[in-house]
Structures are given as C-alpha cells and as structure tokens.
Amino acid sequence: MRVTNSMMVQNMLDHLKNNMGDLNNLNEQLSSGKLFQMPSDAPIKVSDSMNYKSQLNRNDQYQRNLNQAENWLNTTESSLKSATKVVQRARELSIYASNDSVTSNDREKIAGEIKELRDELVDISRAELGDSYIFSGQKTNVQPFSVTGNSDYVKYQGDKEIIERRLNENVEMDINLNAQDVFEDEINTLNNLYNQLSGQAAEVETSEFTDFNDLDNSGTFDIQVDNGAVQTVDLSGEDFDSWNEVTSFLENEIDGVTVEENDNRLIFRSEEYSEDSAIEITDTDGIFGENYEAAGSGDSYSGEEISASLTKLDNSINKYAELRAEIGGKLKRTDNLRSRLEAGEVHLKKLKSQNEDADLAEVITNLKMEENVYRASLASGARIMQQSLVDFIR
Structure with missing residues (x-):
C-alpha cells in the first residue's frame, strides 16, 4: 500500500485529537473530583450512583x-x-x-x-x-x-x-x-x-321503678332547676332500651342537671353546688308517683363522700x-x-464515593502520562511534516 505524506499527517492529527480528548477527560476528573460528568461516560456507574442517592x-x-x-x-x-x-x-x-x-x-x-x-x-x-x-x-x-x-x-x-x-x-x-x-x-x-368542697348540690332521688321500660311513652313532667325557667319533659312516644338511654335523654332535655340511675331509681342533681341550688319536679302525668323538691347547701360534702x-x-x-x-x-x-x-448513611455515602469519586493521586499520575504522550505526539508530528514550496521562497 502506498503511504503518502497526507496520510501520515492525517493519522498524526487523529492521534493528537485522541490524546487531547484523554487530557480533557482527566482535567475534568481533576477539577470536578468525579469519575464521570455525563451518563454516557459510565452508564452502569451512573445508575448505581442514582440508586445510592x-x-x-x-x-x-x-x-x-x-x-x-x-x-x-x-x-x-x-x-x-x-x-x-x-x-x-x-x-x-x-x-x-x-x-x-x-x-x-x-x-x-x-x-x-x-x-x-x-x-x-x-x-x-x-x-x-x-x-x-x-x-x-x-x-x-x-x-x-x-x-x-x-x-x-x-x-x-x-x-x-x-x-x-x-x-x-x-x-x-x-x-x-x-x-x-x-x-x-x-x-x-x-x-x-x-x-x-364548695357546697352541696340539690339532689332528687325518685321512687323505685320496675325497670327502664316503665318510662316508655309515660307522659310529661315539669322541672325547675336553680329557680330558673320551668322546663317540660315529654316522654310520649319514647321507647328506651336501657337506663343509659334514659339518663342520656333526660340530660339532653333538661338544662342544669345531671341524671344517673341507681337501683332502678333516677337521681337528678343540680350542676350548682351551693345553697342557691334547687330542684322542683311537678309530676304532671304521674310518672314518678309524687312531686319532689330539694335544695342545696353551702356546707361541703362529708369526708366519706x-x-x-x-x-x-x-x-x-x-x-x-x-x-x-x-x-x-x-x-x-x-x-x-x-x-x-x-450507620446506614455512613455506609451509603462510602459506597457512593467509591462509585463516583476520582482518586486524585491516580488522576494526576495519568494526567502527567497523557501530557508526555501528547508532547511525544507533537514531536513525532514535527518530524513527519515535510518541507513545502514556501520554505524555498526567499
């Protein structure tokens, strides 16, 4: 095969280009501290780094x-x-x-x-x-x-x-x-x-019922609490399933009292604990069998209570x-x-560093080697270049 001067020059330029590319890669690694800059530089390492990140x-x-x-x-x-x-x-x-x-x-x-x-x-x-x-x-x-x-x-x-x-x-x-x-x-x-400790609330305890069903559809009664307005409670149409339903219904209907059940008896207690506390029940339809009145006291409850x-x-x-x-x-x-x-964070950072961080000592050594190769390429190219007609024009 005939080797011409232009072929030798072209090969020299290609090698110089490759050497400059290698120098550029090493310079980027040295300046960034990373082994790769683009995903195309090292696809597998890039994938691993993204996973670690x-x-x-x-x-x-x-x-x-x-x-x-x-x-x-x-x-x-x-x-x-x-x-x-x-x-x-x-x-x-x-x-x-x-x-x-x-x-x-x-x-x-x-x-x-x-x-x-x-x-x-x-x-x-x-x-x-x-x-x-x-x-x-x-x-x-x-x-x-x-x-x-x-x-x-x-x-x-x-x-x-x-x-x-x-x-x-x-x-x-x-x-x-x-x-x-x-x-x-x-x-x-x-x-x-x-x-x-502040005083005693007015408290009414009714007579005993057979059970909570005695109050089903039983009519109405009036109650006055702490000398306030008379409140009418209507049990008509009510059908209770437990004493809890009875007491909850009465507390919702009557302001100012709590209601509880004890041994099939209802206990109405004023929320005011003082001598001003009072409860008056008017048994309109004979639900309780009698009317009731009770007053509070300024004296505290007993030690036992x-x-x-x-x-x-x-x-x-x-x-x-x-x-x-x-x-x-x-x-x-x-x-x-x-x-x-x-501990997991330290381990992951170590793996990520090993995967993508450049070894600066190794990079500097390789950079020096590539610089020497590049200089040798330039020296070799100088010998390949022949004199042209211009060199003879004086």
Missing part, C-alpha cells in the same frame, strides 16, 4: 421523621409528668379534706387550690409543639377542650385519629395521645371534688405511669433507629 434521600427523610417523632414524644412525656404531679397533689388534698375534723374554712381553702389544679390540668392538655396541639388527634389546629362550666367541665373538640411517622422501610410509629382518653376524666374528677374521689385519683396516677412507660419505650426505640439510620 435515592437511598440517601430516603434515609434523610426518615431522620427528619425521627426528629419530629422524638420532639412530639418528649413533649407528650413532659405533659404527662406535669399531669402526674397535679393529680398527686390533688390526692394529697383529698386525703386531708376527707377528715371530718377539718373546718369549713379549711375546706374552702382546699377547694380554691383544687380549682387551680383543675385549671392547670386543662392548660397541660393544651400543650403545643410549634403550631400544633399535640392532644387533639389529627385536629392539631384546634384546642382539645372547650370549658363548659357544667358538671362535665370540659368538652372534647379534637378527634381520636392516630398520627403516625414512618421511621424506616418497615417501621411506622404512633406518636400521639388524645386528651379525651388522657385528661377528660381527671379534669371532671377535680371539678367534682371542687364542687363537693369526698374520699370517694381517691380511688379515681389513684387510677389516674397508675394510668399516667403506664402511659409514661409506653412513651419511654418508644423514645428508646427511636434512639436505636437513629443509630441504625446514621
């Missing part, structure tokens, strides 16, 4: 979820700790107030402190994390309780939905408690205790201890999960 992003999100969960649980635990102190103090006061030797003035002072403890428990139930009420279920923008001022002192406004956080691929953790389960009974117990709250307060203290133990267990688990996530 995706796993790191998920790991980062899990750690953010973990931070949120820990903050929520720590705030909950702190609130339960405060609530425990409130209930324990209320228990101490109840024990003291249940002694019949305690004077009315002392019980009045105790009632004042019980009132403050009740209001403090309401405040604790409204604990916030940022702009979220932590005890309102998923209705985090709504205060858990509104104060009614009745015997059921508070009304729950949240819901019982669970708030969850995903902490890794396989773990979802419930992080919230709702105030209805945690605080409502305790607040009402303290309110009832305050009322008992006051001490009935102790069992409820003891149950509340035990409940809070169990809830705090549950929260503590979840916080311990989040610590373990955090350690695993942090």
Whole structure:
C-alpha cells in the first residue's frame, strides 16, 4: 500500500485529537473530583450512583421523621409528668379534706387550690409543639377542650385519629395521645371534688321503678332547676332500651342537671353546688308517683363522700405511669433507629464515593502520562511534516 505524506499527517492529527480528548477527560476528573460528568461516560456507574442517592434521600427523610417523632414524644412525656404531679397533689388534698375534723374554712381553702389544679390540668392538655396541639388527634389546629362550666367541665373538640411517622422501610410509629382518653376524666374528677368542697348540690332521688321500660311513652313532667325557667319533659312516644338511654335523654332535655340511675331509681342533681341550688319536679302525668323538691347547701360534702374521689385519683396516677412507660419505650426505640439510620448513611455515602469519586493521586499520575504522550505526539508530528514550496521562497 502506498503511504503518502497526507496520510501520515492525517493519522498524526487523529492521534493528537485522541490524546487531547484523554487530557480533557482527566482535567475534568481533576477539577470536578468525579469519575464521570455525563451518563454516557459510565452508564452502569451512573445508575448505581442514582440508586445510592435515592437511598440517601430516603434515609434523610426518615431522620427528619425521627426528629419530629422524638420532639412530639418528649413533649407528650413532659405533659404527662406535669399531669402526674397535679393529680398527686390533688390526692394529697383529698386525703386531708376527707377528715371530718377539718373546718369549713379549711375546706374552702382546699377547694380554691383544687380549682387551680383543675385549671392547670386543662392548660397541660393544651400543650403545643410549634403550631400544633399535640392532644387533639389529627385536629392539631384546634384546642382539645372547650370549658363548659357544667358538671362535665370540659368538652372534647379534637378527634381520636392516630398520627403516625414512618421511621424506616418497615417501621411506622404512633406518636400521639388524645386528651379525651388522657385528661377528660381527671379534669371532671377535680371539678367534682371542687364542687363537693364548695357546697352541696340539690339532689332528687325518685321512687323505685320496675325497670327502664316503665318510662316508655309515660307522659310529661315539669322541672325547675336553680329557680330558673320551668322546663317540660315529654316522654310520649319514647321507647328506651336501657337506663343509659334514659339518663342520656333526660340530660339532653333538661338544662342544669345531671341524671344517673341507681337501683332502678333516677337521681337528678343540680350542676350548682351551693345553697342557691334547687330542684322542683311537678309530676304532671304521674310518672314518678309524687312531686319532689330539694335544695342545696353551702356546707361541703362529708369526708366519706369526698374520699370517694381517691380511688379515681389513684387510677389516674397508675394510668399516667403506664402511659409514661409506653412513651419511654418508644423514645428508646427511636434512639436505636437513629443509630441504625446514621450507620446506614455512613455506609451509603462510602459506597457512593467509591462509585463516583476520582482518586486524585491516580488522576494526576495519568494526567502527567497523557501530557508526555501528547508532547511525544507533537514531536513525532514535527518530524513527519515535510518541507513545502514556501520554505524555498526567499
């Protein structure tokens, strides 16, 4: 094959171009610190790096979820700790107030402190994390309780939905408690205790019924509470299935009283605990067999009646201890999960670095070698280039 000068020159230029391309790649690796710049440079490595990046992003999100969960649980635990102190103090006061030797003035002072403890428990139930009420279920923008001022002192406004956080691929953790389960009974117990120490409510106990069906379609009666307006209660057309249905119906129909059943007797109790409390029942259709009148008193309840709250307060203290133990267990688990996530993050970053980061010492060595090759190519090309006619023009 005939080799011409132009062929030699063209081959030299092709090799110079390749050498310059290699130099450019090595310079890009040196300046960026990465083995590849475009997916076409190393498709498999690019795919692996994208996978590592995706796993790191998920790991980062899990750690953010973990931070949120820990903050929520720590705030909950702190609130339960405060609530425990409130209930324990209320228990101490109840024990003291249940002694019949305690004077009315002392019980009045105790009632004042019980009132403050009740209001403090309401405040604790409204604990916030940022702009979220932590005890309102998923209705985090709504205060858990509104104060009614009745015997059921508070009304729950949240819901019982669970708030969850995903902490890794396989773990979802419930992080919230709702105030209805945690605080409502305790607040009402303290309110009832305050009322008992402040005075006695008017209370009417009816004669005994055979069962709740005696009230089915039984007619009407009038009731006046605390000297207010007369309220007419119509039982015509009603068909009850239990005493609970009876008491719920009557409480909904009558303002200012609570109604309960005991041994097939109905007990109407005014929500006002003082000497101004009064109940008057006019038995229009003979439902009860007689009319009733009762008045309250400014004297507190007896020590035995006051001490009935102790069992409820003891149950509340035990409940809070169990809830705090549950929260503590979840916080311990989040610590373990955090350690695993942090270890996983280190491992993924190492794999990602090994896959895409350039070894600078190796790159610099290769760059020097390519520079030498490039210089040798230029020197070789200088020898290949022949003299042209221009060289002879003087």
